[in-house]
Amino acid sequence: MTEVPPPHPRRTRTDGDRTRNLILDNAVRLATVAGLDGLSIGALADATGVSKSGVYAHFGSKEELQLETVRAARQLFVDVVVAPALAQDGLERLRALCESFLAYVEQRTLPGGCFFAAAAAELGGRPGPVRERVAAYQDEWIDLLTQAAEQARSRRELGPDSDVGLLVFELNAVVVAANTAFILHDDPTVIDRARAVVSRVISGYQAPPA
Amino acid sequence: MTEVPPPHPRRTRTDGDRTRNLILDNAVRLATVAGLDGLSIGALADATGVSKSGVYAHFGSKEELQLETVRAARQLFVDVVVAPALAQDGLERLRALCESFLAYVEQRTLPGGCFFAAAAAELGGRPGPVRERVAAYQDEWIDLLTQAAEQARSRRELGPDSDVGLLVFELNAVVVAANTAFILHDDPTVIDRARAVVSRVISGYQAPPA
DNA sequence: AGATAGTACGAACGATCGTGCTAACTTGTC
């Protein structure tokens, strides 16, 4: 008796979108552990239950898959880190952005920590469209911090001669370093240390009480 | 007529060490661009002119190759970054360590920037002996900074109530962030910005003039 | 109803991956 394979279940066009999102969701997770290059289509197929060519059909090439994965990671970052902090303004927004970044790392939203920290380190030395997209999104984040800091300065929450560029560079450095140390050492206390450093750095730039 | 392959050139036993060093030298360079996982034995064979099995014979497995590559990268780091700074003591040593790290990045000693920054980001989420070795060497670096800072405090070059752990965390964060930004954006000015931040951070911890 | 586009599968491709085996050739030791 020859086994008759079961017929394909129904595929609607909205199912296509759902499958695509399922793939990208797993791709973002996998990429934080294996890297955007180590992210293989076979492994992604196994993780999602979709066939290899099914995965491939949604993106014409691996590079396209990587580009869309970076885009999906940005969306996650905006939802989880950026959006909650936009309820505040000025210096409070700056603090909130740092805090929600640290929480996003601490709660292991992604298994390998911040997607963009991993991607920046991996793709740094390799030119190409994927690297450029990662760099562009990184710039968005830096610009967001910079605008908040500038608003804080114009509100006199920071000293009038504060170098906003240096402050933002420092704050970003601290939270990213916390991510790296947290992932490398599995040590939750570094997040609290980073919180302390963020407070200290900001207070160093604050306007002296008149 | 069958082509007679040329006979092998003479191989002395010290040639073995030289070949091994040649391989590891290229491995450290390649790993900063392709990652320790992306570092393939075939590519390493092409880069060095040694055959694939010739490379393989020196290390019994890829993991062993990775471990030795990490060890070689540490030796390079000690020679280039650490050793020159040991001529000074206390706060001057702390400054010198940061400065020689930044110079090591700025001069593109390795094509992909700091080896350990890349390795930490890549291996962070993947347990195993290679990750543990990277973490151990990273701790060596942090300990070195910490000892210099503690000596500086005991010499009263830093405020007596300085939190040395936070200072070191902050300084390391800044120089590593400079590495990442330099590699990702090909922007030499970030190194100077980092120099400014290092000075600012240290001055924030300095003892007030009596 | 028929054509078209979208969705997913299975099979297979050439390339490269890490790895193992054998042989040739060296140097150093008995």
Added chain:
DNA sequence: GACAAGTTAGCACGATCGTTCGTACTATCT
């Protein structure tokens, strides 16, 4: 001079890589 130890090359293996192709089915448009 035999022999072990070390160094390197050549060849081939099974697995996995990204990619392509052909096929089947569904939903939408004409």
